[in-house]
Amino acid sequence: MEGEILKGHLDMIVLAALSARPAHGYAVIEEIRRRSAGAFDLPEGTVYPVLHRLEQAGLLSGRWVTADSGRRRRVYEVTRRGRRELAEQRAVWRQFSDAIGGLFRPRRNPA
């Protein structure tokens, strides 16, 4: 999918990917890939500016944990505010999607 189209929706995509359970950056990318069936194949690094921005905005909270590998990793979780924002974005997206769907649906010729 076109990168430019994705960029405008990255915040919502990352919030949605994290809505099921807390995860670290790599797992977020994997989740996005899995749930979009590979359609959203972004440069993996682009997820970090989004995670930082959402945390700064209070939509995500982050905490450091030690992974099995012994490396430190930051795990992100959607906050209550983040869930509200995601619900709003979802409603807007559904409305938009229905409207576009209506426009793209082939018109039946009046009999």
Added chain:
Amino acid sequence: VIPEYLEKLAGELAFDPSLSRRVRQEVEDHLWEAVSAEPAGEGLDAQRRAIARFGDARVIAAQLAVGSLAKQARRLAIAAVLLIAGVFVVMWARFSWYALMQWPALDSTGALGPVVVSVERSAFWVALFVGVAGWIYIDSRGIPAALSREYRRQLRRFAALCMAAAGALIVSVASDGVLTALRLAGTGWSVQSLLPVFSMGVEIACAGLMISYMRGLARTTWRLRGSGGQ
């Protein structure tokens, strides 16, 4: 290969050491996890592929830096208001001290006193009003995804408000300095004079800190020039 990449990424964010450390740790974990997920193993090729999938260090650093810049601008806004409030508290403490010591009012120090008092008060209220306006302005802007033209424009407006507030605060502090000197000249030097002198020192430090924070923001913005982070 991965350590070199991390070094480059951290170097790009060196202006914000805590962000640089955090990004290095997060990305290090990410890249090694990506390498270990490769069926081919952990060889150099696997590391190169993980880095290629991650993206250009400079582009990612630029996107991260914008968030740091936004945070710095918000911190400056809060610091400016707190420093202006600090000057107010110090002024109030000094006036209370004058009342306690029963020092003569400024009317007895000649025509200069009342003029400086009105300049000092007006400048202070201008500083406070403009400082709060700057805070509200920058706080109501979203955190941008990139250092866009629009965000640069917003930063310029915020910087103008900060400069106006700092300028008014400097005038207020300088006027305070004149008033304190007039008071001390009228009462003569004594141990009781130490508190007004100390309070002036605090006021000057507040104004100096505000300018120092502004310089910090200007330096970061200058470093990020040309990096759109798009």
